Amino acid sequence: MQIRPFELERYFARHEFSAKYLLGSSDPEAMSIADLLAFESGSEDALKKVWLGYTESLGDPALRRDIATLYESVTPEQILLFTGAEEPIFAFMHAVLEPGDHFVVHFPSYQSHYSVAESRNIEVSYWCGDPAHNWTPDLAELPKLIKHNTRAILICTPHNPTGYLFDRESWNRVIEIARQRGLYLFCDEVYRGSEHNVADRLPQMADHYEKGISLNCLSKNCGLAGLRTGWIATKDRQIYNQLATFKDYLTICNCAPGEYLAGIAVRNIDKIFETQRQRLVRHLDLLAAFFARHETRFSWQRPRAGTVTFPAWLGGSALDLCDRLIAETGIMLIPGTFFDMPGDYLRFGYGRANFADVLERFENWLIKAG
Numbered sequence: 001m002q003i004r005p006f007e008l009e010r011y012f013a014r015h016e017f018s019a020k021y022l023l024g025s026s027d028p029e030a031m032s033i034a035d036l037l038a039f040e041s042g043s044e045d046a047l048k049k050v051w052l053g054y055t056e057s058l059g060d061p062a063l064r065r066d067i068a069t070l071y072e073s074v075t076p077e078q079i080l081l082f083t084g085a086e087e088p089i090f091a092f093m094h095a096v097l098e099p100g101d102h103f104v105v106h107f108p109s110y111q112s113h114y115s116v117a118e119s120r121n122i123e124v125s126y127w128c129g130d131p132a133h134n135w136t137p138d139l140a141e142l143p144k145l146i147k148h149n150t151r152a153i154l155i156c157t158p159h160n161p162t163g164y165l166f167d168r169e170s171w172n173r174v175i176e177i178a179r180q181r182g183l184y185l186f187c188d189e190v191y192r193g194s195e196h197n198v199a200d201r202l203p204q205m206a207d208h209y210e211k212g213i214s215l216n217c218l219s220k221n222c223g224l225a226g227l228r229t230g231w232i233a234t235k236d237r238q239i240y241n242q243l244a245t246f247k248d249y250l251t252i253c254n255c256a257p258g259e260y261l262a263g264i265a266v267r268n269i270d271k272i273f274e275t276q277r278q279r280l281v282r283h284l285d286l287l288a289a290f291f292a293r294h295e296t297r298f299s300w301q302r303p304r305a306g307t308v309t310f311p312a313w314l315g316g317s318a319l320d321l322c323d324r325l326i327a328e329t330g331i332m333l334i335p336g337t338f339f340d341m342p343g344d345y346l347r348f349g350y351g352r353a354n355f356a357d358v359l360e361r362f363e364n365w366l367i368k369a370g
């Protein structure tokens with residue numbers, strides 16, 4: 001079976017680098033290599049000495065040690081480096097799931113969470129967040145979706161595109177459901193660190209569930225998407241080995257300068273998270289005021305985490321709105337269509353430094369457009 005085009009990424013490929021203003025991106029404000037090196041003295045010289053031969057396929061041992069410190073009980077041997085977070089999603093769907101398996105996916109969702117599985121004849125059921133309840137999925141529904149051939153559940157928290165964050169009790173309940181049935185639980189945690197209130201931050205799946213797989217990267221919580229550094233953490237040795245073996249057919253190993261720079265980010269992650277978090281909260285306040293001024297145009301509830309939010313657009317086709325917006329103003333916003341979400345939704349990203357300016361431009365256009 002052929003894999004479906006990744007609609008969101010195709011739209012980005014078309015517009016991201018020609019649009020004048022980005023109002024729908026999930027990666028927050030990035031930084032330069034110089035900004036990153038400024039965190040540690042002597043790092044500039046050290047970067048120049050990075051050897052450009054192949055790197056270790058499991059990931060640089062020093063980087064794996066640094067990453068393991070971000071977990072409660074995961075060890076460096078339980079960390080496997082990948083290029084971004086996209087690669088381990090692809091690897092999991094190929095190396096762990098088999099055609100004929102059934103897989104439950106939190107929805108709406110980043111498309112690779114389900115399209116890769118579907119391309120392999122893996123049956124997917126969708127566990128849907130409820131837009132009327134700020135995208136909370138119904139816990140009572142989850143066990144009903146599980147079948148005799150279910151192998152795994154995937155959740156994403158904090159969530160793209162809705163910003164939904166599980167509360168601790170619901171998160172525990174998902175683990176309980178998976179554990180009772182012996183299912184793998186793949187937890188996409190790439191937005192972890194962007195909780196608007198730090199006290200809401202959840203633990204990481206790999207620390208709390210023996211068949212849990214925590215997915216993370218530096219793209220969304222740190223704004224370092226260009227480093228292309230992602231990883232999985234899992235205590236399940238079999239899964240770990242299957243993923244490591246599959247990686248040999250993908251990128252083999254990570255990029256050496258990227259691994260060095262990723263180490264600096266990981267060692268300084270709390271400071272980076274805090275800078276991003278403060279910006280997100282400031283921008284979300286602007287967005288809340290914007291939605292209050294336009295209650296007849298949007299239906300919105302404030303998310304508790306993440307860099308993106310997913311209001312309903314009450315003015316007709318979200319896709320038409322985005323196409324007109326980019327053609328007339330150069331502002332790129334994302335229609336919910338690209339998340340396969342029925343109805344008309346828009347993804348706003350509010351982590352970029354020029355957010356206030358772009359939101360104002362969007363508002364002026366919206367008022368003129370009627």
Ligand SMILES: Cc1ncc(COP(=O)(O)O)c(C=O)c1O
Binds near residue numbers: 084087
């Ligand atoms: C939920 C989620 N997982 C994974 C990824 C892929 O991340 P990366 O760009 O680091 O490969 C994204 C990117 O948008 C995402 O939103």
